[in-house]
Each structure stands twice: as structure tokens, then as C-alpha cells.
Amino acid sequence: xxxxxxxWGIFFSGGGRCAKxxxxxxxxxxxxxxxxxxxxxxxxxAGNLKHFSDNQITIIDRYPGDxxxxxxxxxxxxxxxxxxxxxxxxxxxxxxxxxxxxxxxxKNRILNIHPSLLPSFKNTQTAxxxxxxxxxxxxxxxxxxxxxKIDEGFILDQEAVRIPRNTNFTTIDIAFNKAGIExxxxxxxxxxxxxxxKIYLDSYIKEHLGRSKT
Numbered sequence: 001x002x003x004x005x006x007x008w009g010i011f012f013s014g015g016g017r018c019a020k021x022x023x024x025x026x027x028x029x030x031x032x033x034x035x036x037x038x039x040x041x042x043x044x045x046a047g048n049l050k051h052f053s054d055n056q057i058t059i060i061d062r063y064p065g066d067x068x069x070x071x072x073x074x075x076x077x078x079x080x081x082x083x084x085x086x087x088x089x090x091x092x093x094x095x096x097x098x099x100x101x102x103x104x105x106x107k108n109r110i111l112n113i114h115p116s117l118l119p120s121f122k123n124t125q126t127a128x129x130x131x132x133x134x135x136x137x138x139x140x141x142x143x144x145x146x147x148x149k150i151d152e153g154f155i156l157d158q159e160a161v162r163i164p165r166n167t168n169f170t171t172i173d174i175a176f177n178k179a180g181i182e183x184x185x186x187x188x189x190x191x192x193x194x195x196x197x198k199i200y201l202d203s204y205i206k207e208h209l210g211r212s213k214t
Contacts (some may be wrong), residue, residue, distance in 0.1 A: 011124035013042035074101040
């Protein structure tokens with residue numbers, strides 16, 4: 001039934017390529033059991049919005065610049081998301097840091113995708129280029145939970161990407177994008193398998209954190 005689906009808010013900045021990839025997975029039937037209820041963008045220009053509106057997905061079209069501060073904006077945003085009964089938030093190339101105003105009501109329910117194998121190349125907007133500049137032969141993509149520290153939240157899944165010698169950014173960016181699509185699909189499946197009403201992923205996180213300490 002529709003009301004039993006896990007509900008999502010998708011956050012993105014700029015052109016929203018990764019967010020559009022996520023929508024494509026949904027419309028292709030590869031994210032069964034999930035529903036994208038709304039998208040949140042970081043401001044104009046924001047690409048791919050028509051793709052979402054065409055699929056009856058709500059677009060939250062007020063931006064941080066409309067408020068006195070990012071804090072005020074995220075307080076307002078948290079209220080809107082809770083009223084829409086959103087289970088999880090997924091940051092797919094979102095440029096703003098998530099603050100306590102969203103972290104507290106959505107604890108362990110905010111996911112991010114990062115173009116490196118964390119903890120390598122964390123807290124950078126140029127992780128792919130950084131890996132290439134240092135001569136790394138392997139990097140990758142990570143999905144993880146957001147917490148108070150940048151790129152240090154609980155890791156959900158990772159996908160490695162080989163970086164051939166003498167490659168260029170355009171070529172390797174295509175490989176990272178392909179890996180990201182595969183990882184997004186796996187991460188949605190992980191959430192579907194481990195999600196529990198009202199406690200979300202808490203049991204899964206506690207179980208795996210306990211294993212890491214033994």
C-alpha cells in the first residue's frame with residue numbers, strides 16, 4: 001500500500017544530476033517500497049525540477065536566502081518535512097551544512113553521498129580531483145549518515161572506482177557517476193531491509209557499532 005512506503009526528501013544543489021539519477025531509479029521500478037515525496041534545492045538556478053514536478057513530487061521552493069539565517073531556514077524546513085511525514089532525507093550534492101535544527105528531529109535519518117571512500121578525502125568539494133592529483137589508483141563513492149561532524153557519520157555502503165593512469169577528469173567523472181547510481185540503489189535497498197517504524201535505522205546502527213568494538 002502507498003502509505004506503507006518509506007518516504008523521502010531529496011536535497012540537491014545546482015544541476016541535480018545525482019538527484020535526477022535517483023528519480024530515474026524510482027520511475028524504472030528499481031526502488032520498490034520507497035516514495036520521494038519532496039525535493040529541496042539550495043537556490044536558483046536549480047536544474048531538473050520539472051522532472052520531479054512531472055512525477056507529482058512536491059518542490060520546496062523557498063531558499064536559505066529568503067530567511068534571516070541558515071538556522072531560521074532549517075527550523076522552517078524541519079517543520080515542513082515533519083508535517084509531510086518524511087522518514088528520511090538524502091543529500092545528493094547539497095552544498096549547505098546540516099545544522100542541529102534538522103539533525104535533532106531527523107537523527108540517524110539524514111543520508112549523504114560523498115565522492116570518495118571515506119574517511120579518505122573527507123570535508124572537501126573536490127574529492128575526485130584531489131584523489132587524481134595525489135596519484136590514487138582507487139577511490140570511490142560512500143553513502144553515510146550525517147552527524148555533527150562533516151563526513152564522519154556512520155558509513156552505510158561504499159563502491160570503489162579504479163582511476164587509470166593518464167585518465168582525465170571527464171572520463172573518471174563518468175565512472176564515478178555510474179558507481180554513484182549503483183550505490184544509491186543499494187543504499188535504498190539497505191534502508192528498506194533495515195528500516196523499522198518509529199525507530200528507523202537505530203537497531204541496525206547499534207548492531208554494527210557493537211560489532212566494530214569487539
